[in-house]
Amino acid sequence: MxxxxxxxxxxxxxxxxxxxxxxxxxxxxxxxxxxxxxRIPEVTAxxxxxxxxxxxxxxxxxxxxxCGYRGQxxxxxxxxxxxxxxxxxxxxxxxxxxxxxxxxxxxNLLWDNQSSVLVGDYLLARSFLLMVETGSLRVLEILSxxxxxxxxxxxxxxxxxxxxxxxxxxxxxxVRGKTAALFSAATQxxxxxxGAPEEQVQALYDYGDALGIAFQIADDLLDYRGDSxxxxxxxxxxxxxxxxxxxxxxxxxxxxxxxxxxxxxxxEKGRQxxxxxxxxxxxxxxxxxxxxxxxxxxxxxxxxxxxxSPLPDDPLRDMLLDLADYVVDRLN
Amino acid sequence: MxxxxxxxxxxxxxxxxxxxxxxxxxxxxxxxxxxxxxRIPEVTAxxxxxxxxxxxxxxxxxxxxxCGYRGQxxxxxxxxxxxxxxxxxxxxxxxxxxxxxxxxxxxNLLWDNQSSVLVGDYLLARSFLLMVETGSLRVLEILSxxxxxxxxxxxxxxxxxxxxxxxxxxxxxxVRGKTAALFSAATQxxxxxxGAPEEQVQALYDYGDALGIAFQIADDLLDYRGDSxxxxxxxxxxxxxxxxxxxxxxxxxxxxxxxxxxxxxxxEKGRQxxxxxxxxxxxxxxxxxxxxxxxxxxxxxxxxxxxxSPLPDDPLRDMLLDLADYVVDRLN
Numbered sequence: 001m002x003x004x005x006x007x008x009x010x011x012x013x014x015x016x017x018x019x020x021x022x023x024x025x026x027x028x029x030x031x032x033x034x035x036x037x038x039r040i041p042e043v044t045a046x047x048x049x050x051x052x053x054x055x056x057x058x059x060x061x062x063x064x065x066x067c068g069y070r071g072q073x074x075x076x077x078x079x080x081x082x083x084x085x086x087x088x089x090x091x092x093x094x095x096x097x098x099x100x101x102x103x104x105x106x107x108n109l110l111w112d113n114q115s116s117v118l119v120g121d122y123l124l125a126r127s128f129l130l131m132v133e134t135g136s137l138r139v140l141e142i143l144s145x146x147x148x149x150x151x152x153x154x155x156x157x158x159x160x161x162x163x164x165x166x167x168x169x170x171x172x173x174x175v176r177g178k179t180a181a182l183f184s185a186a187t188q189x190x191x192x193x194x195g196a197p198e199e200q201v202q203a204l205y206d207y208g209d210a211l212g213i214a215f216q217i218a219d220d221l222l223d224y225r226g227d228s229x230x231x232x233x234x235x236x237x238x239x240x241x242x243x244x245x246x247x248x249x250x251x252x253x254x255x256x257x258x259x260x261x262x263x264x265x266x267x268e269k270g271r272q273x274x275x276x277x278x279x280x281x282x283x284x285x286x287x288x289x290x291x292x293x294x295x296x297x298x299x300x301x302x303x304x305x306x307x308x309s310p311l312p313d314d315p316l317r318d319m320l321l322d323l324a325d326y327v328v329d330r331l332n
Numbered sequence: 333m334x335x336x337x338x339x340x341x342x343x344x345x346x347x348x349x350x351x352x353x354x355x356x357x358x359x360x361x362x363x364x365x366x367x368x369x370x371r372i373p374e375v376t377a378x379x380x381x382x383x384x385x386x387x388x389x390x391x392x393x394x395x396x397x398x399c400g401y402r403g404q405x406x407x408x409x410x411x412x413x414x415x416x417x418x419x420x421x422x423x424x425x426x427x428x429x430x431x432x433x434x435x436x437x438x439x440n441l442l443w444d445n446q447s448s449v450l451v452g453d454y455l456l457a458r459s460f461l462l463m464v465e466t467g468s469l470r471v472l473e474i475l476s477x478x479x480x481x482x483x484x485x486x487x488x489x490x491x492x493x494x495x496x497x498x499x500x501x502x503x504x505x506x507v508r509g510k511t512a513a514l515f516s517a518a519t520q521x522x523x524x525x526x527g528a529p530e531e532q533v534q535a536l537y538d539y540g541d542a543l544g545i546a547f548q549i550a551d552d553l554l555d556y557r558g559d560s561x562x563x564x565x566x567x568x569x570x571x572x573x574x575x576x577x578x579x580x581x582x583x584x585x586x587x588x589x590x591x592x593x594x595x596x597x598x599x600e601k602g603r604q605x606x607x608x609x610x611x612x613x614x615x616x617x618x619x620x621x622x623x624x625x626x627x628x629x630x631x632x633x634x635x636x637x638x639x640x641s642p643l644p645d646d647p648l649r650d651m652l653l654d655l656a657d658y659v660v661d662r663l664n
Contacts, residue, residue, distance in 0.1 A: 036505050037487040091453060095446040114427040117449055118487045121423060124453070125480035128460055132472045140464045140472065148457035155369040155450045173368050 009322035010053050016316065017061045020075060024057050027079040031126050043107045043119040047086055056186045057082045059320075063190025063204050066316045073134045073193050080143060081186045083127035088150055088182075090120035095154065096241070139189050146185035153177010162242045164252055164260070164268055171249055172213070179219075180212030203310040207320065210304035215327045217297040220245035222331065224281065225290055236277040242267050246296065248280070250289035259283055294331055301328045341654035342385055348648065349393045352407060356389050359411040363458050375439045375451040379418055388518045389414045391652075395522025395536050398648045405466045405525050412475060413518045415459035420482055420514075422452035427486065428573070471521045478517035485509010494574045496584055496592070496600055503581055504545070511551075512544030519543075535642040539652065542636035547659045549629040552577035554663065556613065557622055568609040574599050578628065580612070582621035591615055626663055633660045 007015075014021065028048060034040035057078035064074035092098070093106040094113045100106060108116040124147070131140050157174045160166040187208035191201040223238045224247050238245050244252075244267060252263050262279065266272050284290050304324040311317050339347075346353060360380060366372035389410035396406035424430070425438040426445045432438060440448040456479070463472050489506045492498040519540035523533040555570045556579055570577050576584075576599060584595050594611065598604050616622050636656040643649050 034484050034487070036509075037484050037491065039487050039491050040484065091449050094449055113445070114490055115487065117423050117426055118483050118490065121452075121456070122480055122483035122487065124456060125476055125483060128476035129473065129480060132469055132476060135469060137464055137467060137469070141461065144457055144460035144464060148454055148461060151450050151454035151457060152366050152369050152372065155366070155371050155447065155454065158446050158450065159369065159371050177368075 009319050009326045010055055010058070013058045013062060013316075013319050013323065014054070016319065017058055017065075020061050020065075020078075021054065021058065023075045024054075024061070024078045024082065027075060027130075028082060031079065031083070031130060032123065034122070039111070039115055040119050040122055043090070043111055043115050044086065044123065046104070046107055046110065047089060048082075052085075054082065056085050056182055059183065059186040059208060060190040062316050062320060063187040064194045065190075066311055066314055066320075067191050067194035067196035067200060067204075068312075069190070069194035071193070073136075074190060076130050076134055077139065077189050077193060078186075080127045080130045081182065081189075083123045083130070084143065084147055084150075085182060087120040087123040087127070090116045090123070092154070095158070134193065136193065138192055142185050142189055142192070146181045149177050149181040151177075153179075153181065157243075161244050162267055162270070163244070164263055166244050166249060167253070168246070168249055171244070171246055175213055175216045176209070179216040180209045183212030183215070184208035199310050203307050206307035207304050207324075210300045210307060211324055211327065214297050214300035214304060214324065217246055217293060217300065218328055218331055221247060221290060221293045221297060224284065225331065236280070239266070239277055239280050240272065242270050246293045247284050247289045250292055251280075251283045251287050254287045255283070294328070297328045297331065301325060341651050341658045342387060342390070345390045345394060345648075345651050345655065346386070348651065349390055349397075352393050352410070353386065353390065355407045356386075356393070356410045356414065359407060359462075360414060363411065363415070363462060364455065366454070371443070371447055372451050372454055375422070375443060375447050376418065376455065378436070378439055378442065379421060380414075386414065388417050388514055391515065391518040391540060392522040394648050394652060395519045396526045397522075398643055398646055398652075399523050399526035399528035399532060399536075400644075401522075401526035403525070405468075406522060408462050408466055409471065409521050409525060410518075412459045412462045413514065413521075415455045415462070416475065416479055416482075417514060419452040419455040419459070422448045422455070424486070427490070466525065468525065470524055474517050474521055474524070478513045481509050481513040483509075485511075485513065489575075493576055494599055494602070495576070496595055498576050498581060499585070500578070500581055503576070503578055507545055507548045508541070511548040512541045515544030515547070516540035531642050535639050538639035539636050539656075542632045542639060543656055543659065546629050546632035546636060546656065549578055549625060549632065550660055550663055553579060553622060553625045553629060556616065557663065568612070571598070571609055571612050572604065574602050578625045579616050579621045582624055583612075583615045583619050586619045587615070626660070629660045629663065633657060 032041050032044040032048065060078040060081050061074055090107055093108050094116045098106050099109050107119070128140075128144070131143055153174050153176060156170070157178060160170050160174060184205045185208070187204040188201055191204040220238065223245065224235060226235065239248070248263070248267070252260070255263060262283070266276050266280065301324040305321050308317055308320060364373050364376040364380065392410040392413050393406055422439055425440050426448045430438050431441050439451070460476070463475055485506050485508060488502070489510060492502050492506060516537045517540070519536040520533055523536040528536075552570065555577065556567060558567065571580070580595070580599070584592065587595060594615070598608050598612065633656040637653050640649055640652060
């Protein structure tokens with residue numbers, strides 16, 4: 001059997017792009033330094049070196065290469081994207097009062113919320129400086145816009161998450177903000193820096209957008225259906241944290257008055273007792289909302305793949321196609 | 333008596349620049365909107381409309397006008413500077429767990445820390461978008477750099493504030509970060525956008541830097557010497573919060589072993605009893621550190637004024653000169 005078909009697509013991407021990813025990692029290490037405040041690289045290294053998959057910077061590199069880019073600015077853009085992502089994670093962990101991230105204690109737990117907030121701010125500012133170095137105002141506009149959309153999505157989630165009137169449309173806005181905005185910006189700026197035709201740049205944006213949505217829906221589904229050994233999360237964390245995600249939104253939409261009262265008590269009011277998670281899962285099962293959510297994720301993955309049709313036939317394009325499948329294959 | 337000489341300089345600036353400041357305020361209102369998350373303008377308006385003095389955006393407008401600028405981009409830059417300042421305040425209040433700001437309850441108290449963190453992020457991203465609209469990469473570089481320096485100064489303060497080995501050099505780094513960086517960027521970009529000669533741009537940077545340092549030293553002094561009715565703060569807040577500022581740093585540098593043990597207990601270990609603030613004030617009095625701190629503030633105000641010599645003789649320049657005096661005159 002061909003090795004290329006047995007490895008996971010993000011691993012194949014990582015192998016194909018390994019030389020450039022080394023440069024990205026080196027740039028990240030250089031730019032997270034601080035002459036005056038050693039706390040900054042300490043906190044950043046804790047998160048950066050915990051070894052996330054580096055999916056977002058790889059998307060930027062892959063998009064640029066796929067569009068025939070031969071320069072060096074995609075390294076800067078990929079590092080920028082990872083800095084924005086890291087800053088977001090630092091602030092998210094404060095907002096969610098998280099204790100674990102990538103299998104390690106969170107920075108807010110190891111140091112304090114203050115350090116997480118301020119180091120996140122530092123990384124955001126450094127990411128803008130990196131972008132300025134590329135000299136492209138269009139890139140600056142896209143990534144600043146993504147950064148605004150991310151915060152907007154998170155604020156919306158803050159107010160909508162425990163509100164039963166949150167419907168699928170609002171859920172999609174939250175997901176576009178908190179996840180898809182950076183995916184789509186990552187792919188789009190890769191195409192832009194390569195000087196790709198507008199149709200291809202748009203295709204890359206559409207791919208990143210749909211991939212990010214598929215990714216987040218799958219993540220929200222795994223919270224209820226996942227193998228906690230594989231995901232590193234406990235089943236039902238979102239339920240306990242009173243976060244309305246797609247499987248519950250679909251169940252609420254079809255709820256009887258009695259079931260609605262259950263959701264009001266457990267999600268809106270947050271009064272949860274033993275057995276409530278089991279009851280929630282039973283209601284999702286009753287309406288088949290986990291399967292329906294999976295179908296939605298698959299639908300977005302399919303859209304992501306279709307979006308890539310204007311791009312040249314290339315092994316990198318195949319990996320991006322496979323990546324869209326993989327994001328939802330995790331569910332099986 | 334001439335009205336112009338009896339009004340405070342920032343009030344005269346506000347009057348002279350009132351037409352432009354109205355445009356800045358209008359732009360701030362437009363750009364703090366969010367289509368999807370109404371929490372964002374709520375939180376922002378709470379702070380923005382509490383009526384700070386808007387000193388930083390006025391510095392940008394004044395610098396641009398003083399250098400003969402006739403365009404409209406200084407309005408955007410002034411709004412950018414105020415957005416960065418507002419984002420910093422939102423995050424600071426989370427970091428310091430503050431309860432009051434500009435005489436009103438803080439956003440983190442009225443809403444929650446989450447909203448303050450995320451709305452701050454949103455404002456930072458929006459400020460970058462505004463800068464991008466000016467199309468000046470140099471401006472983007474200066475303001476992103478200021479933004480990084482601000483966070484770096486705050487992180488440094490986090491680790492240095494309760495550490496008795498913090499000396500005047502480190503204190504100055506913190507002050508340059510948390511306060512002077514935005515003042516100097518505000519004046520510098522005003523000159524830049526006007527296309528002023530490099531000597532004038534540098535002069536504006538030096539003025540903002542020295543003014544910001546004078547301002548922060550005066551603020552730290554007022555914490556021990558201020559009239560709490562006028563400042564809205566209680567005498568000794570910094571001592572209670574174990575923040576090493578210049579008056580204490582100067583006292584620690586001259587402390588006998590016994591006095592050092594007092595500072596170690598109260599600042600480093602944070603074990604404070606009744607009468608400790610009085611004892612701290614007595615030690616500052618013994619070494620004359622409040623007077624010495626005031627002399628430092630006056631020194632920086634003098635540097636700020638000297639810096640302005642390459643700029644054209646103009647009523648705006650006189651107001652900037654008077655502003656430097658006013659920053660330290662508050663101390664009398």
